[in-house]
Amino acid sequence: MRLLARITLVFLIAALGWIGWQRYWPRPPAPAVAPDAAQIDHILIEKSARRLTATLDGAIVLQSEIALGFAPEGDKEQEGDGKTPVGVFTIDRRNPNSAFHLSLGIDYPQPDDIARAQQQGIDPGGDIFIHGQPNGVVGLTLPGDWTLGCIALSxxxxAQLWSLTPTGTTVEIRP
Structure with missing residues (x-):
């Protein structure tokens, strides 16, 4: 019985060390933003197709399968509904130290979303990002729609989208 307890304790300590290392290990620096000639000017997210297409002057630069909020049908209405918003937005912030592998913030909620939510007495939500997988998930891409309303890529x-996307890029999210 003591041997089993010691083996369990060693295993538990090793597992906690591995989890801590994966979560808090020094992250590599975020890729630099590409020069103007290699940037994009538009991101199209097609929710029904689960596809992100990044373009420059209409030419496709990057296309990727995506995951959405856990309840992806329809437009985002309120905090916690698991929906990804629909509309035209702008990349308004970049977070290299996010809880996910890099993140590009979009400027949701828009004034119309805020007004609608105030009329209904609800919180429209916010903090909608395009991001990678959760930190600590190494070498995997989570299946299905699992975010709280964000758009997730591998x-x-x-990393490629991050390097191509300047702040101010237009993001169009279609149903």
């Missing part, structure tokens, strides 16, 4: 695709 880590490799997110």
């Amino acid at each position: 880590n490799d695709e997110m």
Whole structure:
């Protein structure tokens, strides 16, 4: 019985160390934004197709499969509904130290979303990002729609999108 307890304790300590290392290990620096000639000017997200297409002057630069909020049908209405918003937005912030592998913030909620939510007495939600996989998930892409309303890509695709996308890029999200 003591041997089993010691083996369990060693295993538990090793597992906690591995989890801590994966979560808090020094992250590599975020890729630099590409020069103007290699940037994109538009991101199209087609929710029904689960596809992100990044373009420059209409030419496709990157196309990727995506995951959405856990309740992807329809437009985002309120905080916690698991929906990804629909509309035209702008990349308004970049977070290299996010809880996910890099993240590009979109400027949701828009004034119309805020007004609608105020009329209904609800919170429209916010903090909608295009991001990679959760930190600590190494070499995997989570299946299905699992975010709280964000748009998720593989880590490799997110690193490429990050390097191509300047702040101010238009993001169009279609149903």
